[in-house]
Amino acid sequence: MTEQTDVPVSGIHLVGGEMLLWSDLAPTAGKGAVVGRVSWPLLRPLAGRAKTTLILGPHDPGLVGVLLDEGSSVSILVRSSSDAQDIARRYSEVRGLDVYCGAFEQFQPEQQFDLVVALGGVDRLSSVDTGETAWGEIFERVTAMLAPGGRLALGVENQLGVHRIIDTHTPLSDWGDDAWSPRDLAEETRPPGLDELRRRITGSGLVEDGLYGAFPEAQRPTLAVAAPVFEDAQCRGTVTALIKAAFSRGFAGRQVLSDPGTLSRLALQNGLGLQLAPLWIAFLSRPVPDSDSGTPALEPQMIIGEDAPAEYWSVAYEAVPQGESGWVRRTFDDASSAQLRALGRVQRDVGLLNGSTAYGDLLDELLMAMTVRQDLREVRRLVRGYVEWLGTHTVAGPDGRPALSGQHVFATPDNVVTYEGKFDLHDPSWSFNGTAPLNVVLTRSFQRFATRLLHGGYRHPWPTTLNADQLTRTMLAMAEQGITQDDVFTAARLDAEIAAAVNDLSPTEEAARVSSLLADPTTGGSAVEDEVHGYRESLALVSRLRDELRTARGQVEWLDSRLIHRERQLVRLRRTDERLRTSVSYKLGRALTAPLRVPMSRLAHVLRSSAKKSNDTENTST
Amino acid sequence: MARYAGVDERNPPRILGYLQHGWNILDGFAVGTNLLPGLAKFVWSDGPRRRGWSMGRRDYMVVGAPWNYLLALEPEPAPERKGTIWYPFHGWEGQQILGDHNRLIAQIREVEVGPVTACLYFNEFRNPLLRRIYEEAGFRVISHGVRGRSYQGTDPRFLYKQLAELRRHRRVASNRLGSAIFYGISMGCEPSVYGDPMILQEEDPAFGGMARMRRLWPELHGQEIDITAAQEITRVELGQDYLASPAEIREVFGWSKLARADAK
Numbered sequence: 004m005t006e007q008t009d010v011p012v013s014g015i016h017l018v019g020g021e022m023l024l025w026s027d028l029a030p031t032a033g034k035g036a037v038v039g040r041v042s043w044p045l046l047r048p049l050a051g052r053a054k055t056t057l058i059l060g061p062h063d064p065g066l067v068g069v070l071l072d073e074g075s076s077v078s079i080l081v082r083s084s085s086d087a088q089d090i091a092r093r094y095s096e097v098r099g100l101d102v103y104c105g106a107f108e109q110f111q112p113e114q115q116f117d118l119v120v121a122l123g124g125v126d127r128l129s130s131v132d133t134g135e136t137a138w139g140e141i142f143e144r145v146t147a148m149l150a151p152g153g154r155l156a157l158g159v160e161n162q163l164g165v166h167r168i169i170d171t172h173t174p175l176s177d178w179g180d181d182a183w184s185p186r187d188l189a190e191e192t193r194p195p196g197l198d199e200l201r202r203r204i205t206g207s208g209l210v211e212d213g214l215y216g217a218f219p220e221a222q223r224p225t226l227a228v229a230a231p232v233f234e235d236a237q238c239r240g241t242v243t244a245l246i247k248a249a250f251s252r253g254f255a256g257r258q259v260l261s262d263p264g265t266l267s268r269l270a271l272q273n274g275l276g277l278q279l280a281p282l283w284i285a286f287l288s289r290p291v292p293d294s295d296s297g298t299p300a301l302e303p304q305m306i307i308g309e310d311a312p313a314e315y316w317s318v319a320y321e322a323v324p325q326g327e328s329g330w331v332r333r334t335f336d337d338a339s340s341a342q343l344r345a346l347g348r349v350q351r352d353v354g355l356l357n358g359s360t361a362y363g364d365l366l367d368e369l370l371m372a373m374t375v376r377q378d379l380r381e382v383r384r385l386v387r388g389y390v391e392w393l394g395t396h397t398v399a400g401p402d403g404r405p406a407l408s409g410q411h412v413f414a415t416p417d418n419v420v421t422y423e424g425k426f427d428l429h430d431p432s433w434s435f436n437g438t439a440p441l442n443v444v445l446t447r448s449f450q451r452f453a454t455r456l457l458h459g460g461y462r463h464p465w466p467t468t469l470n471a472d473q474l475t476r477t478m479l480a481m482a483e484q485g486i487t488q489d490d491v492f493t494a495a496r497l498d499a500e501i502a503a504a505v506n507d508l509s510p511t512e513e514a515a516r517v518s519s520l521l522a523d524p525t526t527g528g529s530a531v532e533d534e535v536h537g538y539r540e541s542l543a544l545v546s547r548l549r550d551e552l553r554t555a556r557g558q559v560e561w562l563d564s565r566l567i568h569r570e571r572q573l574v575r576l577r578r579t580d581e582r583l584r585t586s587v588s589y590k591l592g593r594a595l596t597a598p599l600r601v602p603m604s605r606l607a608h609v610l611r612s613s614a615k616k617s618n619d620t621e622n623t624s625t
Numbered sequence: 626m627a628r629y630a631g632v633d634e635r636n637p638p639r640i641l642g643y644l645q646h647g648w649n650i651l652d653g654f655a656v657g658t659n660l661l662p663g664l665a666k667f668v669w670s671d672g673p674r675r676r677g678w679s680m681g682r683r684d685y686m687v688v689g690a691p692w693n694y695l696l697a698l699e700p701e702p703a704p705e706r707k708g709t710i711w712y713p714f715h716g717w718e719g720q721q722i723l724g725d726h727n728r729l730i731a732q733i734r735e736v737e738v739g740p741v742t743a744c745l746y747f748n749e750f751r752n753p754l755l756r757r758i759y760e761e762a763g764f765r766v767i768s769h770g771v772r773g774r775s776y777q778g779t780d781p782r783f784l785y786k787q788l789a790e791l792r793r794h795r796r797v798a799s800n801r802l803g804s805a806i807f808y809g810i811s812m813g814c815e816p817s818v819y820g821d822p823m824i825l826q827e828e829d830p831a832f833g834g835m836a837r838m839r840r841l842w843p844e845l846h847g848q849e850i851d852i853t854a855a856q857e858i859t860r861v862e863l864g865q866d867y868l869a870s871p872a873e874i875r876e877v878f879g880w881s882k883l884a885r886a887d888a889k
Contacts, residue, residue, distance in 0.1 A: 019840030024680055032681065109840065131675040132650075132841055183678035184671075 015091050020106030020132035021084045027061035027127055028086045033181030036061035036086075037122040037158065039224035041217060041308025042284060043069050044319060044335045046120060049154055049286075050075040053117035057148060059107070060123040064090050071099055075118065078103060080110055082130045106130035107141060115150035122158035122284065123222075126186060135184045139192030139203075146207050149289040155209065157285045159200055160221035162193075164281035165250075165266050169259040171538065197278055200285070209287040215306075216280030218246050219253035219263065224282050225309040232305055233276040238324050240364035241420075242276070243268050244429070245307065247368075248417075252312050254535045261539040262459065268368075310430075313507040316344060318353040318432070329361040348436045349504035355432045363422030365429060367452070370416055374456065377464040383481045389419065390445065390482035392426040397441050406438040412497075415448045439497055446486050446494035449475040450520075458534065460543020467547070468554060495520040629694040630874040632883050637781075641879025642684075644691070645669050648804040648862060650838060652677035653685075665877065670864040686877060689864030692808055695784050697868065701812075706795040708740035710809070711764070713749075714801035714822060725821050726755065729800060730762045732820045736848050740765065742794065744805070747771045788812070802838050802845055810852075810859040818846045 027036045040063065050056055050073035058066065058079040067090060070077050076099040081087050087104035094100045103110060107128035121128075125141040149155055161167070177185055186193070194200040204211055216233065217224035226249040232238050247264035254263055270279040277283075304324075309317040320334040334356050344351045366389060373381040393407065393414060400406030407414070410428055412435035420429045453474035456463055465477055472491070479486055495517050503513035583589055626644070627637035642665030645653040653666060653673030660666065660682075667688045668674055674685040711733055713726065733741060743764040749755050750768035759766045769787045770780030780786075787808060791797060797809025800820035810816050822835045839846050844854040860866065875881045 017836075017840055019837075019843075021837070021840075022679070032679075105840070131679045132672060134671060134675060178683065180679050180681050183675040 014095070014102060015087050016101065016103045018080070018103055018105035018111070019109035020082070020130040021087070021104045022082050022130050022132075023084045025083045025131075026085050027081065027083055028064065028089060032179060034127075034222050036063060036127075037222055037224075038063040039122075039217065039222070039308055040065070040319065041224045041227045041306050042122055042156065043308070044306055044321065045213075045215075045227070045284075045286070046070065046118075046156060047073055049118050049156070053154070055114065055116045055150075056118040056120065057112070057116040059119065059121040059145065060127045061086055062120070062122060064093055066120070067094060067100065068097075070118075070120075071097055075099075077101070078112065078116070080105070080107065080128075082106055082128065106133040107144075108133040108136055112148060115153065116148055117150050117153045119145060119148055119153065119155045121145060122156060124158045124160060126160065131183055135186050137192040138186070138190055138194070142203070143207065146209060146289070149209075151289055152291045153289050154212070155285075155287045155289075157287060158217075158221065159194070159283045159285065161197075161279070161281055161283060163196070163279065164221070165218075165263050165270065165279050166220050166281040168279070169254075169261050169263050169266060169537070171258055171260055197283065200283065204285065204287055209289055211285060212288050213286040214277075215284040215286075216277040217282040217284050218267075218280060219250040221282040223253065224284070225249050225253065225307070227284060227306040227308070228276070228280075229304055230277055232324065233271070234274075235324060237327075237362045238305075238330075239271055240362065240368065241322070241330065242305070243271050244365040244368060244417075244420075245305070246271070246276075248310070251535055255312070256534070256536070258536050258538070260537065262535060262537040264535075265459075311505060313505065315346070315507065316351055316505060318351075318356065320353075320356050324362075325359070329359050331359050332356050345436070346504040346507075347500065349501055350434045350436055351432050352434065353432050356430065360429075361420065361422045361425075361427065363420040363427075365417060366419040366421050366426065367416035369421060370452065371456075371461070374463045375461055377462065379464045382464070382478075385421070386478055386481045388421075388424065389416070389426060390479075390484060393441060393444070398438065400438050400440050402440070405441045407441055407444050408438040409434045409436075412437075412439050412444055413501075414444070416452060435501070440490070440493070442484060442486050442490045443493045443497055445479055445484055446475060446490045447498050449478045450491070450494060451498075453478070457547070458544060459537075459540045460545075460547045467550060492521065626691055626694055626874060626878070627880075629698055630871045630878065630880055632875065632880050638878075638880055638883050640667070641665065642667055642686075642877075644688075645673065648690075648802075648807055649673055650841075652680055652682060667877070668864075670862050670867070672862070687864055687867045688869050688874070688877070689867035690804075690807075692784065692804075692811065693863060693865055693868055694874075695788060696811065699785075699788060701792065706793060706814075708742060708794050709737045709796040709798055709817075710742045710744055710790055710794040710814075711737070712744050712797070712799040712803070712805040713746075714799060714803070726758055729820045730759065730764075733764075733798075734762065736817070736819065737796070737798070739795065742767060742790065744769060744790065801835065802842060806845070807859045807863050810855050811863055811865070815852060816845065816850045816855050817848050818850070819848050 025033075027033065030036075037060070043066065046066070047069060050070040053073075053075045056070050056075040056077045058070070058077060061081050061083070062079075067077055067079060071094070078101040079090060080103040081090065082105065084104055087102050091100075091102045103112075125136075125138050125145075128141060129135045145155065145157075174185060194203045201211065201214075214230045215227040216230070218226045218228075226245055228242060228246075232242060246267045250263035250267060267276070267279070270276050305322045306319070307322065308319050310320075311317045318334055320332055322330045322332045325331050334353055344353070366385065370382065370385050373385065393411060394405070396407060396411045396414075397405035398408055410431050410433065413430075413433040414428055418429045418433070420427050450471065453471040455461075456474065457471050463474075465474060469477065475491075476486060498520060499513045499516040502508065502516055503510075508516070626640075628634035632638060643654065643658075643660060645666075645668045646655075648669065649655075651673070653668035653676075654660065663684060666677065666682070666685045668677075668685055669687070669690040671687055674687055677685055713729060741762075741764045743759045743766050745756070745759070745766060745768050747768050747770065750766070756766050767790065769790070770783040787805070791809050791812045791814060794809075794814060796817060797806055797812075797814040798817040798819070799806055800818070801822045802818050806816050806818060842858060844851060845858060869877070872881075875883075
């Protein structure tokens with residue numbers, strides 16, 4: 004810190020209120036910069052048309068390079084002194100960049116800009132020296148920085164987004180270092196909700212060119228869905244799946260109040276998908292006076308920014324609904340996206356994402372819905388259809404059993420889309436360089452499903468006494484697939500191998516995952532670390548375990564009472580026996596049969612020992 | 626503060642916490658102050674609280690500057706003001722600063738029209754050589770008293786003396802923005818900040834130095850300063866809106882039991 008402040012990097016314009024002991028790019032406290040790259044494909048063409056661009060607040064420093072590459076000159080304002088120096092150092096060889104450092108309140112640019120990017124919204128613009136300025140005031144000042152015809156990319160965090168609803172902390176009890184004056188508490192000028200935000204935009208004389216709901220977090224959006232897509236019923240299945248995937252990656256291993264995937268699905272079903280999105284990204288333009296030609300509207304679409312947990316695998320692509328026929332997917336031009344990526348036996352050929360796919364639902368979603376609805380007939384139909392479909396892609400494995408290879412090893416229910424009774428891969432770019440027995444792939448699929456079912460405490464149509472292992476076997480038995488204990492072990496190893504490659508795990512972590520999956524097969528394995536831990540789901544799980552415990556106790560009590568009953572019976576029988584043995588008639592009988600008993604017992608002894616000998620010789624010969 | 630709170634002012638009790646000593650552009654306390662965790666930090670304004678909070682410190686309470694409490698106790702008499710009271714920013718290295726003092730005096734004579742009172746820091750006031758330089762320039766030379774250290778030798782009448790002096794002058798000036806300028810502005814003096822700021826060589830970089838102050842409060846630098854803007858900033862920096870009641874001070878300073886004992 005001292006070293007950095009002592010040796011200032013030249014080319015930084017200090018505007019006042021710069022924070023010397025703070026960083027949003029390398030945060031030790033606070034929420035950090037906006038690092039979701041999902042907006043980059045949208046910003047690229049805008050920067051290409053802009054002569055001057057202003058980035059307000061801390062963003063992923065890579066964004067600066069992206070915008071400079073498009074030929075726009077870039078000014079950036081950050082409040083942290085060390086962040087400003089990092090950015091200036093990183094681009095010291097590049098022309099066309101001006102780095103400003105200080106509080107937004109002190110920033111008086113001499114020019115207007117063709118493009119203003121503020122994806123963190125008005126947050127993280129003010130400094131400790133100036134205190135927080137009202138939302139409305141900052142919005143007005145930002146608007147005034149736009150040149151006529153200029154565009155503003157504004158991020159607005161939804162105070163009632165899914166990410167906030169599931170948060171275990173309330174803003175009222177935020178004692179974090181960045182909460183010196185929490186803006187979202189009692190801030191009258193912040194637009195309450197989406198409708199008011201849109202009214203405010205219109206009121207300021209700006210035109211909305213496009214509005215996106217972004218997931219899973221305001222700080223790190225990885226998925227952006229255009230407003231009209233939320234309203235298209237055909238798109239719902241895919242949108243639900245992508246939002247759920249974004250949440251399970253973004254919240255992996257975190258404690259939340261409730262599973263964000265379930266909540267999002269409910270929000271979408273009730274037409275509140277956009278209203279409950281964690282972040283809104285609005286593209287606004289300032290009309291040119293006395294001109295009819297507006298700026299071209301953005302194509303309604305869906306941008307998937309980062310779709311894998313480790314950056315190496317991640318690819319950015321767009322999905323555009325094409326009328327009745329389905330989605331058209333296009334990856335964004337990028338040198339790295341063209342080549343085949345591989346780690347161990349796991350591969351990804353992102354080029355395969357390009358092309359059309361049908362509208363439809365993820366098998367996993369549908370299967371879960373039918374399970375919860377206790378519709379066994381439909382579950383059976385789906386399971387059979389899925390197993391049959393996978394069966395058509397089998398090859399002969401090394402042991403002669405049917406096996407899967409390549410893409411279809413990844414055909415787990417969460418990567419299979421189903422429409423009109425047909426099945427297809429949702430993301431065909433992943434593949435496995437090797438074979439895996441069909442039964443192992445199926446075991447992995449249904450084990451994951453069964454574990455999720457039990458950990459979520461979800462309703463299902465089977466006896467509640469079944470554990471995950473038994474549920475897996477039961478579901479597979481629906482399609483007449485029998486599995487062995489060996490299949491269960493191999494499935495756990497395959498799961499860990501894939502997870503290790505995709506999540507960039509160390510061999511130790513991979514081994515831990517195997518043992519965690521096999522930890523206690525009778526209760527459904529222990530929780531895997533990359534699961535989202537919802538409090539509500541935990542309560543359901545506690546309730547299920549309580550039921551299990553009650554059942555087990557009931558069984559113990561029942562057995563206990565049977566035992567007591569049998570013991571009483573035994574006592575009665577012993578007494579009878581005693582009475583008989585001490586009777587005169589018994590003693591008389593014993594005395595009369597005594598001469599016969601001795602030779603009889605000798606004979607029995609001889610017979611027993613010869614039988615034992617012949618048994619032993621048989622055993623050694625085998 | 627003791628007098629305001631209604632406890633024994635001749636033997637002021639220990640405050641249960643830390644009270645900000647002077648105007649500060651960081652967290653309210655000198656860099657390296659070894660603060661006991663969990664003990665209350667009473668600061669002048671919201672700025673030090675925000676900065677301290679961002680550095681991971683909590684237990685702040687904004688009470689405003691003790692100066693505000695003094696003003697509440699000493700209502701202003703009818704003023705008859707003239708001349709300028711000048712507070713040279715104080716340093717420690719005799720020889721180095723001596724040269725600078727001469728240049729500073731030349732600047733002061735150039736700007737100020739009325740009589741000038743030079744108020745020196747006590748260790749500079751005790752230096753006869755330095756005092757003579759200011760006296761030879763025709764200035765009246767004073768000092769408000771000894772700062773003291775570890776509860777020893779502090780002049781309890783320091784602020785009273787400063788109040789009396791500020792009321793006598795029309796202008797308050799210094800080569801560096803500091804408590805005295807804000808005190809002056811709050812008394813209705815015309816402020817002025819100019820001249821060689823005599824930057825200390827080993828100033829802690831966490832403060833960001835003089836330049837940082839200039840960027841944050843450009844309105845308060847120069848020979849002619851807009852009094853309305855200056856009063857607005859002073860209101861914020863001295864925390865004039867945060868005046869607590871005597872009972873409140875007794876409670877938060879941990880003096881309520883003492884006050885009750887005195888009443889018996």
